Amino acid sequence: MKELSDTGNVLLIAAFAIQLLSIVFLSFKNERKALFTSNITMLVGLTLGLISTLSSTLFSSAEITSVSIFSGLIRLDGLSLYFLFVIQLVAIPTTIYSISYLRHYVEQKRSVKSFITFYIILLISTQFIVIANQAILFLVSWEVMSISAYFAIVYEKESEEVQTGSFYYFAASHVLIFILYIIFFLFHHETGSWFFSDYHLSFSSGLMVPVIFILSIIGFGIKAGFMPFHFWLPQAHPIAPTVLSAFLSGVLLKTGIYGILRIYQFIKPMPEWCGWFVLVISVISAILGVWYALAQHDIKRLLAYHSVENIGIIGIGIGIGFIGSANNLPAVEVLGFGGALLHTLNHAIFKSLLFIGSGVVYQNLGTRNIELMGGLVHPAKYIAILFLIGSVAISGIPPFNGFISEFIIYMGFFKTANELKNYYPILMLMFVVGLAFVGGLAVACFTKVNSIIFLGSERSEVKHFHTSVYDYISLGILALLCISIGFYPQPFVGVVNKVIANGFTTGASSALVDIDWLYFTMIFSSIALGVFVLYLIKIKLEKKYGRRNSAAWGCGYENLTPRMQYTASSFADELNTIPKAILDYHKKVEVSENAFPLQSKFKSHSKDFVDSKIVLPAFNVLRALVAKIEFLSQTDIRYYIGFILIIIAIYSMIAFLWT
Amino acid sequence: MENVLSILFCLSLFYVSVTSRVKAYVTVLRVQGIILSVLLMIPFIYKFSIFGIILPATLLLVKVYLIPRYINKVILDLDIKRRIEPTIQQMVFLPIVIATMVIIFLASSILSKSTELDVIPFASGFSAIVIGIYIIMSRKKLIVHVCGFLIMENGIFLFGTAVASELPMMIELGTLLDIFVVVFLMGIALNKISSTFEGFEVTHLGRLKD
Numbered sequence: 001m002k003e004l005s006d007t008g009n010v011l012l013i014a015a016f017a018i019q020l021l022s023i024v025f026l027s028f029k030n031e032r033k034a035l036f037t038s039n040i041t042m043l044v045g046l047t048l049g050l051i052s053t054l055s056s057t058l059f060s061s062a063e064i065t066s067v068s069i070f071s072g073l074i075r076l077d078g079l080s081l082y083f084l085f086v087i088q089l090v091a092i093p094t095t096i097y098s099i100s101y102l103r104h105y106v107e108q109k110r111s112v113k114s115f116i117t118f119y120i121i122l123l124i125s126t127q128f129i130v131i132a133n134q135a136i137l138f139l140v141s142w143e144v145m146s147i148s149a150y151f152a153i154v155y156e157k158e159s160e161e162v163q164t165g166s167f168y169y170f171a172a173s174h175v176l177i178f179i180l181y182i183i184f185f186l187f188h189h190e191t192g193s194w195f196f197s198d199y200h201l202s203f204s205s206g207l208m209v210p211v212i213f214i215l216s217i218i219g220f221g222i223k224a225g226f227m228p229f230h231f232w233l234p235q236a237h238p239i240a241p242t243v244l245s246a247f248l249s250g251v252l253l254k255t256g257i258y259g260i261l262r263i264y265q266f267i268k269p270m271p272e273w274c275g276w277f278v279l280v281i282s283v284i285s286a287i288l289g290v291w292y293a294l295a296q297h298d299i300k301r302l303l304a305y306h307s308v309e310n311i312g313i314i315g316i317g318i319g320i321g322f323i324g325s326a327n328n329l330p331a332v333e334v335l336g337f338g339g340a341l342l343h344t345l346n347h348a349i350f351k352s353l354l355f356i357g358s359g360v361v362y363q364n365l366g367t368r369n370i371e372l373m374g375g376l377v378h379p380a381k382y383i384a385i386l387f388l389i390g391s392v393a394i395s396g397i398p399p400f401n402g403f404i405s406e407f408i409i410y411m412g413f414f415k416t417a418n419e420l421k422n423y424y425p426i427l428m429l430m431f432v433v434g435l436a437f438v439g440g441l442a443v444a445c446f447t448k449v450n451s452i453i454f455l456g457s458e459r460s461e462v463k464h465f466h467t468s469v470y471d472y473i474s475l476g477i478l479a480l481l482c483i484s485i486g487f488y489p490q491p492f493v494g495v496v497n498k499v500i501a502n503g504f505t506t507g508a509s510s511a512l513v514d515i516d517w518l519y520f521t522m523i524f525s526s527i528a529l530g531v532f533v534l535y536l537i538k539i540k541l542e543k544k545y546g547r548r549n550s551a552a553w554g555c556g557y558e559n560l561t562p563r564m565q566y567t568a569s570s571f572a573d574e575l576n577t578i579p580k581a582i583l584d585y586h587k588k589v590e591v592s593e594n595a596f597p598l599q600s601k602f603k604s605h606s607k608d609f610v611d612s613k614i615v616l617p618a619f620n621v622l623r624a625l626v627a628k629i630e631f632l633s634q635t636d637i638r639y640y641i642g643f644i645l646i647i648i649a650i651y652s653m654i655a656f657l658w659t
Numbered sequence: 660m661e662n663v664l665s666i667l668f669c670l671s672l673f674y675v676s677v678t679s680r681v682k683a684y685v686t687v688l689r690v691q692g693i694i695l696s697v698l699l700m701i702p703f704i705y706k707f708s709i710f711g712i713i714l715p716a717t718l719l720l721v722k723v724y725l726i727p728r729y730i731n732k733v734i735l736d737l738d739i740k741r742r743i744e745p746t747i748q749q750m751v752f753l754p755i756v757i758a759t760m761v762i763i764f765l766a767s768s769i770l771s772k773s774t775e776l777d778v779i780p781f782a783s784g785f786s787a788i789v790i791g792i793y794i795i796m797s798r799k800k801l802i803v804h805v806c807g808f809l810i811m812e813n814g815i816f817l818f819g820t821a822v823a824s825e826l827p828m829m830i831e832l833g834t835l836l837d838i839f840v841v842v843f844l845m846g847i848a849l850n851k852i853s854s855t856f857e858g859f860e861v862t863h864l865g866r867l868k869d
Contacts, residue, residue, distance in 0.1 A: 637804075638797075641792055641795045642796050644792070645792045645793075645796070648789075656769075656770070
């Protein structure tokens with residue numbers, strides 16, 4: 001442990017100070033000026049923070065030393081530093097993008113100051129969550145994070161969709177914080193301390209620790225979006241301003257993952273049922289998340305469901321880690337947690353890339369409905385390429401970063417099967433198939449997204465596709481990260497390995513670094529080279545033989561109209577009809593019976609099972625119960641005073657009889 | 660001496676439960692203020708201290724002069740009718756009050772066997788709290804509600820002196836401040852409401868509900 005002494009910590013505190021300072025610049029009268037200066041100050045603060053994180057022991061060759069500041073209120077250990085790194089890394093591009101995104105609002109003469117204020121508070125409180133070492137500080141930061149995110153989400157408050165969606169978020173985060181309070185009160189009850197560094201409990205000590213574990217999976221699971229608790233996520237993410245959706249989906253959900261990993265550090269080693277519990281929930285989240293995504297027409301809702309899927313993949317890694325910890329197998333632990341942590345970083349990167357990409361499209365077309373888009377590759381070639389990079393990465397296709405983390409998780413499965421013979425291989429094989437299935441569906445989903453949005457011909461005419469340099473900078477940074485983690489994973493894997501060695505495993509294992517990651521660099525580079533050569537050949541051939549142009553999805557017809565193209569629903573229809581009951585997938589086809597068909601209609605719709613079949617009915621029951629005692633709610637103050645009197649009478653009676 | 664003052668206090672409560680004039684409520688508040696101040700001054704007969712006199716003096720100033728004066732001003736300014744408009748007939752209200760006080764006195768005499776307390780101040784204080792609530796419940800006029808709150812506050816004061824021989828001064832000052840704020844808020848609310856609504860009855864306040 002080190003106290004506040006070296007320059008890194010001073011830098012970190014200075015970074016926070018500068019980030020807070022950016023609120024001050026909002027006092028400029030001129031909206032545009034205020035927006036620009038505060039965002040730039042925020043960027044400087046974030047960059048400083050990132051530099052201090054990068055200069056910490058996590059990213060050097062030395063051993064990680066835990067640093068305590070402010071008499072232990074803040075502690076920087078491996079996990080904190082890693083999540084701090086993820087937050088700052090993704091916050092920088094989203095902040096850059098917010099300059100161009102919010103400018104549209106300024107042009108519509110809307111004030112953006114309230115949004116920026118809450119956005120800045122949100123960024124700062126999120127960073128505090130991961131470095132807090134004391135339960136009260138943690139809970140306060142968590143509450144500030146939830147509330148500021150809520151206020152930022154309701155920015156476009158006049159629309160009804162925003163009101164309902166943000167209420168989902170608000171209700172979910174309230175339930176969540178309530179559970180978190182219980183968790184930390186239980187910890188305090190058991191250990192008598194509020195400091196995280198004093199929390200060491202073990203499962204053998206009674207019923208309390210399993211209760212804490214289940215509560216933490218539910219509580220942090222609501223935030224992260226594991227399947228039965230995900231229902232708020234597809235409601236809240238689409239309606240938030242895109243800057244915020246990118247941050248919410250990319251980073252905020254990860255605080256749930258952080259919480260689960262932190263709790264694991266307090267109560268490790270786990271019994272094996274914990275591992276299976278997390279594993280099963282995660283596989284369900286992953287499969288259903290991607291399937292729900294396939295059925296969506298709203299681009300941002302689709303991406304929100306993909307967050308559920310990816311959180312599921314992260315959860316699978318955590319589950320494997322738990323199983324490894326139960327059986328005292330460091331190699332399995334390292335692979336499981338390693339995959340989870342690396343996927344956390346990867347998902348943060350490509351999800352914010354995709355959200356920002358969708359935001360650029362939304363700004364220009366004014367709709368989030370995929371069915372109304374099309375042919376955007378012609379006016380926005382580079383956006384299409386950047387979006388494609390994100391899509392390939394999220395689908396886990398080799399040359400990009402999504403593949404690396406999923407590969408580690410696959411390795412975890414095989415390692416578990418290898419180490420724990422018995423019935424494990426067959427179970428692991430089932431999970432492998434599940435994960436592969438998820439990958440396949442993700443490919444299908446992003447094929448749909450890319451082909452419908454960017455390919456084909458334009459469904460609604462786009463006169464001028466407006467992009468700004470900030471869009472390209474933020475998307476470029478993220479895409480570059482996707483590519484670099486994919487092509488050169490060695491340093492990132494090394495960092496993850498260090499995090500795990502610092503307070504995760506029961507014993508040392510080099511399973512993660514033993515994989516020769518340079519082979520990946522070599523293979524991917526040669527694939528890339530091959531593609532490049534093929535591209536050159538294509539250009540050469542085109543020059544020689546010319547190029548034949550015809551309408552996309554032409555299928556040999558003449559006089560195509562944009563309405564005759566493949567649509568998103570027709571693309572996904574076959575796949576969506578398989579789990580019809582769970583997806584609540586409904587199709588409505590109206591064909592006119594005339595001899596000369598005049599007009600036919602097709603409509604498809606999918607509702608969230610958990611939302612429509614569990615959450616809403618439960619709340620309706622609750623509302624019916626409450627309605628029964630509604631007669632007590634009078635308009636007249638005298639009745640309330642009467643109630644108070646009755647209560648006092650009852651209390652005094654009890655007190656009187658007691659003595 | 661304390662018992663005599665407490666019984667006087669109880670008598671003022673009886674009076675307040677039968678009277679039908681708003682003015683009488685203000686007078687009762689003044690009387691109760693004097694009783695409480697005298698009660699607090701009793702210890703100084705034996706031992707005088709300049710510092711301890713601050714609280715009774717403040718009490719006298721606030722409860723006997725400032726608050727009644729303010730209420731009278733509100734009554735005059737807003738031209739409130741002089742009748743209190745009860746929802747329960749006085750002849751019914753008085754037996755309820757008496758029954759309540761009997762129960763409270765009996766209960767506190769039983770309680771005094773197990774814990775140490777002065778029965779009469781304790782029971783009077785408690786009765787004042789309950790009767791304050793009764794008054795709020797059974798009267799329509801907002802200004803009478805204010806008086807009800809103040810009677811409750813006086814009850815809490817008496818109650819406090821009976822339970823502990825010496826309440827921490829800060830707490831007493833705190834309750835004083837509290838009630839002061841209530842009175843002012845009510846005054847402001849009445850002033851505001853008078854421009855929007857006709858009359859000053861709580862039944863109209865229901866229309867403010869969202």
